[in-house]
Amino acid sequence: MARGLSIGRVARATGCKVQTIRYYEGIGLLPQPHRTNGNQRQYDESAIGRLSFIRHARELGFSLEAIRDLLALSDDPDxxxxxxxxxxxxxxxxxxxxxxxxxSLQRELKRMLTQCRGGKVATCKVIDVLSDHSLCVSDDHREGPSL
Amino acid sequence: MARGLSIGRVARATGCKVQTIRYYEGIGLLPQPHRTNGNQRQYDESAIGRLSFIRHARELGFSLEAIRDLLALSDDPDxxxxxxxxxxxxxxxxxxxxxxxxxSLQRELKRMLTQCRGGKVATCKVIDVLSDHSLCVSDDHREGPSL
DNA sequence: CTTGAAGCTCTAGTTACTGTAGATATTAGG
DNA sequence: CCTAATATCTACAGTAACTAGAGCTTCAAG
Structure with a gap:
């Protein structure tokens, strides 16, 4: 009876786009589903669970690599x-x-904006601040891929 | 006398990578500099200023498109x-x-972590939270390209 | 049985770089 | 002046995490 779910149904159920689901399959986050005679993907309920997990973790800013780790860990309940x-x-x-x-960026932007109200570009504090490297607040501009 | 600055010197002076400078030139953020007989780029001081501006704005999270706007505006002092x-x-x-x-993400992650200390994956709250979409805090996952 | 929506694969584009290969240029030391 | 080391050149491929499109096939409703 249960004929399985088309990719579009899974997409609607999880809030993912159809292409994204195919993409996740392509990179091995989702297993290859059964196919109909006409070569269309057919999913079962568990696919919705796994995809919801992925999507929720993405919303929380986990990278796909971190999610891959998490899925591998959760696949072994011991x-x-x-x-x-x-x-x-x-x-x-x-x-x-x-x-x-x-x-700290927010503070610097606010400072820029309160110093510069009206006037011409020639005296614009925003541009001054952006030009003057010595005013830089933070030197940390290395950041992971997530979010 | 002043022979002009090699790309490597400009890179050291601004903290940019050499390739990044060439990249910025390629996409039109930096003007094409003079070349030596041997086809190597030679910059003057103003290039350091412009590049510092770009780099600082990038550190503050402005997108290259926003920086392009800012540069266009600052190029006209009127x-x-x-x-x-x-x-x-x-x-x-x-x-x-x-x-x-x-x-809000921070709060959710902290909640996950305090609920789950030790134990097996089968009962791991982190995985529970990530699996259960209904617990989702935020629905906003559209975000601009900057930062 | 027809028609339109939904699915298929494959490719290219996005942002802001980074890394590599292989060739040429410059600079410092002897 | 010659050589060796370093720097630079171009061009192309790769990164993350998708998104969009072309051109085709399949499915479900009427």
């Missing part, structure tokens, strides 16, 4: 939770340093 | 500062919404 925690903790660290950097 | 302000203000708005989203 695995120690500590490994999963480690991935999440590392991600939390990244998020926190990112917040800190954005906040 | 321009109204308001246009420059508008670019900076829009960027500030983006930064602030990004901070807000990261903070």
């Amino acid at each position: 695995n120690s939770c500590a490994d999963v925690d480690r991935v999440a903790q590392r991600h939390l660290d990244q998020v926190e340093s990112r917040i800190a950097r954005l906040q | 321009n109204s500062c308001a246009d420059v302000d508008r670019v900076a203000q829009r960027h500030l708005d983006q930064v602030e919404s990004r901070i807000a989203r990261l903070q």
